[in-house]
Amino acid sequence: MDWQSLTKAQKFLVIIALLAVLPFAPELMLIADIAGIEVLLSCLLIYYRPLLFKLRGLIDQSKQTLDVILHCFRQSAVIHPGIYVTQATFYTLAVVLFGTGTFALLFLIPGFLLPG
Structure with a gap:
C-alpha cells in the first residue's frame, strides 16, 4: 500500500485509526517517523494480532452462546x-x-x- 495512492477518505480513516491506537503504543510513533506509514501499519498488525485473535474468539463464543439461547427458546413450551x-x-x-x-x-x- 502506497500512501500517495490512497484517496483522501482512505487517508482520513488511516489517520483516525492511528490516533485511536497510538496513545496505547507510543513507541509506534517513532517507527512511523523513521520507517514510514507502510511499516507502521505492518507493525500495528503484528502488535495487536493477539488482541485481534482474542476478540475474534470472544465474538465466535458470543455467537455460539446466542445460537444455544435461540435454540432453547425455540424448543421451549412458551x-x-x-x-x-x-x-x-x-x-x-x-x-x-x-x-x-x-x-x-x-x-x-x-x-x-x-x-x-
Missing part, C-alpha cells in the same frame, strides 16, 4: 400456543386464589370492618 394458554390460565388462577389481594379480602378487611 412458543407452543396450547401449552402457553394452559400455563397462563393456571398461573393467573393461582395468583387470584393465593395472592395478597385474596389474603387481604379474606382476612384483613373483615377484621377492619367488624367492630372491635
Whole structure:
C-alpha cells in the first residue's frame, strides 16, 4: 500500500485509526517517523494480532452462546400456543386464589370492618 495512492477518505480513516491506537503504543510513533506509514501499519498488525485473535474468539463464543439461547427458546413450551394458554390460565388462577389481594379480602378487611 502506497500512501500517495490512497484517496483522501482512505487517508482520513488511516489517520483516525492511528490516533485511536497510538496513545496505547507510543513507541509506534517513532517507527512511523523513521520507517514510514507502510511499516507502521505492518507493525500495528503484528502488535495487536493477539488482541485481534482474542476478540475474534470472544465474538465466535458470543455467537455460539446466542445460537444455544435461540435454540432453547425455540424448543421451549412458551412458543407452543396450547401449552402457553394452559400455563397462563393456571398461573393467573393461582395468583387470584393465593395472592395478597385474596389474603387481604379474606382476612384483613373483615377484621377492619367488624367492630372491635
